[in-house]
Amino acid sequence: MDLINPEPIIHERKNLKSNTDRTTTSEDQRDAIDPLEIFEHIRDITDPEHPYSLEQLNVVSEDLIDISDDKSSLRVQFTPTVQHCSMATLIGLCIRVKLMRVLPSRFKVDILITPGGHSTEEAVNKQLNDKERVAAALENPSLVQMVNNSLQGPKP
């Protein structure tokens, strides 16, 4: 089977300073969700093609995440490994589904290809941000299976 990108560049998994060392003094205090937290959720999503994570393939990174907890808005940009990657929509969908499952429902999430990152980025972005299309796609069992496989995380 021909891979779209037979020789991906693998990056190291970064050791990022985590917020979890902070102890919350009271239950009422809630730390604002920051880009690192979002990144922690999506870094280990597996690429559909290769047994590597999106972080290792540099598809997602912490600096491509913009979040405003106050405004309940989040924008995640991702960079497909190659310009014509046909998996781009699927990768974006995996990111969306993962975030849908872990974030409070108040968040408005935009998933976009890093500008200049794909030959048909407008078309991919439009699909990824059309909630009716996403909802219909997620009623397709085989597509959901593919997404779930990617969300399982790195294989042991």
Next chain:
Amino acid sequence: MSGEELLPQRSGDSLAVHKARLFRKQQDDDEEEETAEEESSAEDVKLQPRIDSIALARGRLSINTDATSPAGSVEESLSRKSGGLKSKSPKQPKPKSPKKQGVRTRFAEDSPETEGERSNSLAGTLSNVGRKLSEAFTFGKSRSSSISRGEEKPAPEPEPVEISAESTHGHTDRVWSVTWSPAGDFLASCAGDKTVRIWSEAGPSGGWHCAAVLEDSHSRTVRSCAWSPGGRQLATASFDATTAIWQREGQEWEQVAVLEGHENEVKSVAWSPSGMLVATCSRDKSVWLWESLPGNEFECVDVKQGHSQDVKMVAWHPDGDVLASASYDDTIKLWTESDDEWICAQTLVGHESTVWAVAFNTSGSQMVSCSADTTLRVWNCTSNVDGDPNWKLATTITGYHTRPVYSVDWSHQNVIVTGSGDNAIRCFVQPQQAPSEVPGISLGPGGAFQLLGCKEQAHDADVNCVQWRPHHPSELASCGDDGIIKLWLAHELPD
């Protein structure tokens, strides 16, 4: 992508007639069992990752979060307890660790004061022309705190009065659409839970109850529904690529026909004002026209290709001779009949993204469209030299919505209402046509539309649909991704 086959239905092969789809009045106690049965007998394997398991307590919508988060978990989503809601264990095996309850949809009743305060503080900033949206009525079952029409909760002076929000329960997934019957006595709602619910007023106390649940029919999300002009039939359009026709006999609803033919998800259905035609549209980029024949036979009379993308909505002009279709291709097409064939008379270009909906004013002289580009566009109908209608952009209403606008409707009092992904419901009016009793509106330049009022956080999630109630001026229904349906009353503020 969905793999459904095109069924050859063009030449009026009619349709499987499904008899014995009986209406069942949903009792609170039965709800849990019945929904459980429904899920386990699903025809296909339906994985719904967005809502992995559903709390069934009185239709509360609860979104389960994935607890497999690594170090640095999202504190907020996991620490919010759902206070007693039980989750149903997932039917299909999933390669995940057990989930924890996530965010629970906030019921308005949980914190009416907070909601009231928040709305009141917005009232001062947003409304400057003397009208405002507030919530009225109850829309649920056995609410001991139900508030009847006209009774209003006292609000802190001198802000405008807010009626405590009470809203309906029942759907177990996002509600995509609400549609009033032509007489304004029934409200049909359709949802991702594959059902359609019919709501009616429960009596003089002003409460609402669920009169019927239309289920076991569609195998996927029901996206939209439309009443026949006589109010006796209801068409329901689904992602399962079919449109079902239901008929009411007294208290019972029965499925009498199924329109098949679209290649994939049907997004919208609309009944012509004469009752003779039904239009449907789909992600397959086509618009289908069906003729309603005696004996609940429906014959496809035309299939219109023309849009280059997914068609999101169809709507009939009040005169019944023009059909508008709104599309993911950013355009609106107007279709008219010419020699037994339907043609695309005009394509309206202007929106910069998906057009989600269109609505005509009462006289049919104007049309408003709403889009993912966060604007509304108002189009005027003029006649060109041949007497054919010609639509032109009159004005663009911009700068108000911050997310896609999913729904728009135009009232007989000439007020435009919108529902948006920014959780708000807004009303706009064209000053020189504004009802005379609205104080404080000055004529804008060139008849520009003005914001009449805005209800922020009308829902705790995207507002998917808004519709004015026929024969009940200033009343409207809304529904959203929070699974809730609300009934609103736009009323004058004391000046």
